[in-house]
Amino acid sequence: MSQNSGTEILRYTAFSADPAGGNPAGVVLDASGLDAAAMLAVAAELGYSESAFLTGRNEPGHDGPPAVREYTIRYFSPKAEVPFCGHATVAAALALAERDGPGDLVFRTSAGPVPVTVAREGGELRATLTSVAPEVMDIAPDDLAEALAALDWPAGDLDPALPPRIAYAGARHLVVAAATRERLADLDYDFARLEALMHRLDLTTLQLVWRSSSTVFHVRDPFPVGGVVEDPATGAAAAAFGAYARALGLVPDTATLTLHQGEDLGRPGTLTVELRSDDVRVRVSGTGTRIEG
Structure with a gap:
């Protein structure tokens, strides 16, 4: 974890249980106070191929909390915003699972909703994302x-x-x-x-x-x-x-x-x-x- 202008930035690697393997991504679990320029600056400073920014979470309805946690998410490379990024999705889901526990999530991306399930298998967390229609x-x-x-x-x-x-x-x-x-x-x-x-x-x-x-x-x-x-x-x-x-x-x-x-x-x-x-x-x-x- 590090701080960038007061923003908590987590670092995860996806598709490997070894920090030296897979693809690293920055994850900001609360990017509600960041605009696009600020998110791009964070991504550029990290230098990873992409970073994920959770800009909002759905609010519980009158009948209680939703069955699935939903978040609005944006992805930035060091040069530009991208519509969808798989490894940063996995990284963000794992960060949420470590904070809140495994389970089902939905990320609202600019490409459409992407459901993600995080489960613990053999002592490791594993995330499975479901793509939009290809x-x-x-x-x-x-x-x-x-x-x-x-x-x-x-x-x-x-x-x-x-x-x-x-x-x-x-x-x-x-x-x-x-x-x-x-x-x-x-x-x-x-x-x-x-x-x-x-x-x-x-x-x-x-x-x-x-x-x-x-x-x-x-x-x-x-x-x-x-x-x-x-x-x-x-x-x-x-x-x-x-x-x-x-x-x-x-x-x-x-x-x-x-x-x-x-x-x-x-x-x-x-x-x-x-x-x-x-x-x-x-x-x-x-x-x-x-x-x-």
């Missing part, structure tokens, strides 16, 4: 060519079984699949060029993937529009990828996928993606822990 869209050939040029990835290095698409589950991500783990590991892209394309296409990250098995994937997420070279663990992109995999028939309508992310950055994390045949929404879950200091 979409999967084609990408224009010229836009894909520009993305590959910015990445310096030859088209022949892609996996033809996982064609590029734009996927959305609260934020837009371009999914591009590498044919080999070596291709995924060799990431050295043109920051400004990719940033310009992502702004034009309204993309939050690129979801770069390599398929290890039928349900296990390794992923990396360049995030230049947020002022960060790479996001260590990306819950929003994991949800979008789950929708992508289902829409393209890569996995059954009911499936559990495991995404490994952050290994190439030295911050390994694990994201679990659950698909259900009776619900178009995607569930993403993971552990997390407090970062002291």
Whole structure:
């Protein structure tokens, strides 16, 4: 915990039980007195890929408190506000669970309501978020060519079984699949060029993937529009990828996928993606822990 102009700022990592793994996020549980400029300043000072700010909580009705705690939440990268962030959602949910106890929450995001359940499993807290309704869209050939040029990835290095698409589950991500783990590991892209394309296409990250098995994937997420070279663990992109995999028939309508992310950055994390045949929404879950200091 630290103080920034009187604001209590917590630090959590999401998608790893090790503070040195996963994706760190700042969490402000009471941001009701902060405007957008102040929230952006906090996020920029922290330097994490995103931070979460709870700007309000629903009030109990006349018949008593609501069954589910609801909060209005906003997310900021060091450069801009983003509509939805999965790892900061997990971080905020874990912070609330440590303060108030596990249970069900709803975060009111600019992308729509995102239910979250926090449960204690084997001594660890685990948060599961449910995305907004997803979409999967084609990408224009010229836009894909520009993305590959910015990445310096030859088209022949892609996996033809996982064609590029734009996927959305609260934020837009371009999914591009590498044919080999070596291709995924060799990431050295043109920051400004990719940033310009992502702004034009309204993309939050690129979801770069390599398929290890039928349900296990390794992923990396360049995030230049947020002022960060790479996001260590990306819950929003994991949800979008789950929708992508289902829409393209890569996995059954009911499936559990495991995404490994952050290994190439030295911050390994694990994201679990659950698909259900009776619900178009995607569930993403993971552990997390407090970062002291």
